[in-house]
Amino acid sequence: MSDNSLNHREKTALLMKRAAYAAVLTALVLIAAKLSAWAYTGSVSILTTLVDSLLDAGASLLNLLAIHHALTPADKEHRFGHGKAEGLAALAQSAFITGSAVFLMLQAGERLVSPQPVSNSNLGIAVMVFSILATFILTRYQHRVVKQTGSVAIQADALHYVGDMVVNASVILALVLGKYLELPWIDPLFALLISCYILSYAWSIFKKALDMLMDRELPDDERRKIKELVLAHTEVLGLHDLRTRISGPDLFIQFHMELDGHIALAQSYAIAEEVDREICMIYPHAEIIVLQEPYGIEVSKIVRAQRDEEKKNAG
Known part of the structure; x- marks a missing residue:
């Protein structure tokens, strides 16, 4: 491998590690904010985003460990390097996300059967707006890193954080409609729709990870x-x-x-x-x-x- 390739690899490693650390830090900040909002509002929609952020933190931490391993140079036992650790991490992320979607569907279904009014909607809306801004900054950075490195693990991470922005925006809509129309079933209905959306991008991550692990050809x-x-x-x-x-x-x-x-x-x-x-x-x-x-x-x-x-x- 040429010196050019070595320099590129070092730069790639640095970018990927920074993106992974940024994702973990962002997830922890959002968990703290959403936990407070859920405690004050009792909104099942906010609960969906809280569970999603908890899984984001776990998946991003797993991502960080996998990236560290994937960037380990080839050795006697692994002549082609350790890159497939990235695919395994993305596969695990899809399992995490699927599990969270199923859990949220159960919670939303229970709340649809027994609707409850949401309190302190303004606080919930403010926290969701903050979450969208923080996630937007993170995903812009992740997409820039993916463009320069081609990392499937960072791409998987960015994909479900983009999903988070859609989720947070829909929660704001649910809180606004629930507050002004006084329809308590809107909150769990949105939570159910969000869960379906989460399942769809879990499948997308699974497919990308499988392509890497099965040595799929380039386009x-x-x-x-x-x-x-x-x-x-x-x-x-x-x-x-x-x-x-x-x-x-x-x-x-x-x-x-x-x-x-x-x-x-x-x-x-x-x-x-x-x-x-x-x-x-x-x-x-x-x-x-x-x-x-x-x-x-x-x-x-x-x-x-x-x-x-x-x-x-x-x-």
């Missing part, structure tokens, strides 16, 4: 970009068996590059190094494995396989 446009970078080199005559996967902060790229079969080994190595540098200009955090082959050998392999199949069928 087609990214794979196309890699192929174009390789084939842009004047000495490269062909490319096949491109394989890509993401593991935490690391991107792994592997492919077979076809060159003139008559060139010297040292020259083919130099070409591979040049191609490696070109790819690292676009993907500085990539681990690249290039296998050099004589041009046309892949076609020969296919032809031989077809002939062997024909012989087998004839026999």
Whole structure:
């Protein structure tokens, strides 16, 4: 890996750790604020956001630990690094969020059956406005970090904090409607709708985590970009068996590059190094494995396989 890649990795590690610490701190502040608001109002909608913030704190703390582990350099036992710890953390987050949604649905259902008026609505509204502002600042920072690092764990964290803003806004609406229309069932109804929303983004986080853990390929446009970078080199005559996967902060790229079969080994190595540098200009955090082959050998392999199949069928 080049010095450029090492510098990028250090910067990535620092950004991810800062974002993780910021998420834990924000969650703790919001827990204190919402706990006070729920104690004074008795609103089940505020209770939903309090439980959500408690789970946010647990998930963000788990995220922090996972990120520390994921950023540990590769060692003898883990040659490809520890990046999948990020995927495991995101998977755990989806389980946490699903559990909170089910709990809140039960609470909302009970309150729908036995509605209770909400008191001190103004305090609840003020706390929710504060929560939205604090969460907005956090998510802006998280999105900037995700854009620079591609971290799926920070992205999962940011996703459910964005959900929190929607939840907090809906709680404000529920408190306002409940106060001025004097309809006590509005509060638990909104809590039930919020729970359904939470379940939907729990599924989104689960899917992203599963993609990482199952080594899903990069999107087609990214794979196309890699192929174009390789084939842009004047000495490269062909490319096949491109394989890509993401593991935490690391991107792994592997492919077979076809060159003139008559060139010297040292020259083919130099070409591979040049191609490696070109790819690292676009993907500085990539681990690249290039296998050099004589041009046309892949076609020969296919032809031989077809002939062997024909012989087998004839026999």
